[in-house]
Amino acid sequence: MKPENQSGVSEFLLLGLSEDPELQPLLFGLFLSMYLVTVLGNLLIILAVSSDSHLHTPMYFFLSNLSLADISFSTSTVPRMLVNIQRQSKTISYAGCLTQVCFVLIFAGLENFLLAAMAYDRYVAICHPLRYTVIMNPRLCVLLILLSLTISIADGLLHSLMVLRLSFCTDLEIPHFFCELDQVIKLACSDTLINNILVYVVTSVLGGVPLLGIIYSYIKIVFSILRMPSSGGKHKAFSTCGSHLSVVSLFYGTAFGVYISSAVTDSTRKTAVASVMYTVVPQMLNPFIYSLRNRDMKEALRKLIGTSPFSRL
Template identity: 65%
Template sequence: MDIENKSVTSEIFLLGLTDDTELESLIFGLFLGMYLITIFGNSLIMLAIYCDSHLHIPMYLFLCHLSFNDMYLVSITVPKMLVNIQTQDHRITYAGCLSQSFFVAVCTIFECFLLGVMAYDRYVAICYPLRYTVLMNPCICIILVLISLFISIVNGLLHSLMILNLSFCNDLEIFHFFCEIAQVIKLACSDSLINNILIFSTASIFAGIPLFEIIFSYIHIVSTVLKMPSSEGKHKAFSTCGSHLSVVCLFYGTGFGVYITSEVIDSPREIAVASVMYSIVPPMLNPFIYSLRNRDMKEALKKVIARITFLL
């Protein structure tokens, strides 16, 4: 097999979820709808938080960042896929593919840390309510977000720099709708063992630490809530955590599902379809989860929608 030097590599083919042209039309409509719902839903969440002064608290500050991250994640992958289907041109430049894989890695890890920080916020609010304003003041909240973003960027840069050291074959075809790091590495003709070890290690650490923190927080939250004397207090505490816990289960559940699927299924197409579950579905459903399960958010959204309707 001919080897193409990494400096010469110019184009990669993203073959998408299927090569059936009729099915592609259905996929185009489905993904366009999912993309628009994701952008509209998360934009409403951000707008509601911005307009309602009652929501200018740490929990909703983190939710605002989560919504922006979700919008950015789908905007990295879906528009390119839609253009590829519409033009029937599945090419992406090597630089474009590397950039896409970098930003997907950043957004995915940033999502993990944001969910961990949000769990810590609920832990402090319920277990240490009298110290909440001190432990979760605006300065600390901003620092937590910046540290999470910094770690996510370092993780993305690390993988991207390791990919730059690989040499690639001439047949650069990815059976996926975006350039996932693991799929890009599979194109390499040079030894990629270190890259694969790095992927496993960083995923275990940067996704595992927030998950451990989430589990730790909710163990203490449940223990504290069960000790509350009033049923009203218990209901209020659990209701503030319900939305976040649902999002955590959705994101980590689909992520683990894709990982298990990739281990037991050899078909690249089926793995690509499974990847939709963690890269597209959670960002689309998060606004619904928070708006339906959170009374304050529901009221804020009603006000925003009423204002938009009045202006129209």
């Protein structure tokens, strides 16, 4: 294949999940429905938290930010896929592809850090209940959000700028429904050793540290709960962590599942299908997990829907 300088690359081809023309309307309807459910569900969470004064606590502050990150994550991938299916086009511009890579990394990283911050919040609430309001003060909560966002943006920009130094071949087909960093790097004709090392190192640090923080927090939480004398106190403590633990399991479980599937299979198309499980499904299910498992959230949503103009029709 003839190498082509990065300045001469005009567009990439997103092959999507299937090239079968008969499946395109089905995929369009499925992903449009999933995207609308994701946006609506997470938007309801944000509105419920902001409108109910009882939910103006650190836990729900982090939850509303997680919902915003979920909406942004899905918006960075799904709408472009829907447009390509509707136009029967597989192209995405070079600048558009790098922009998508950057935003996917930013919002994936932000979700990662937010889940760690929520785990720390639960740790403080259960292991240090008397000092909870002192430790988890508004200043610390805002600082954690800003720090998470800053690191995520730096990560996204770093990888995107490193891709700019690569030269690409004439074969610019990405066997995916969005521009994933690994797939873009594989298309390069120039040396990608630095890029690959950077991906492994940064992913290990920015993914591993929050995960270890979550694991440590829940180990301390479990030991603290087991020392509680009453069974009612144990049940209440476990119930406050249930929703967050479910979301953490879904997010990391699907991500590890995609990593394992890509390692054991040579089919890039199967890997693309598996990646839906961490780029679309968790963001859609998170609002349901929190609204169905959390009594305060269900009450806030009931009040919000009850006061909406549509409820009077």
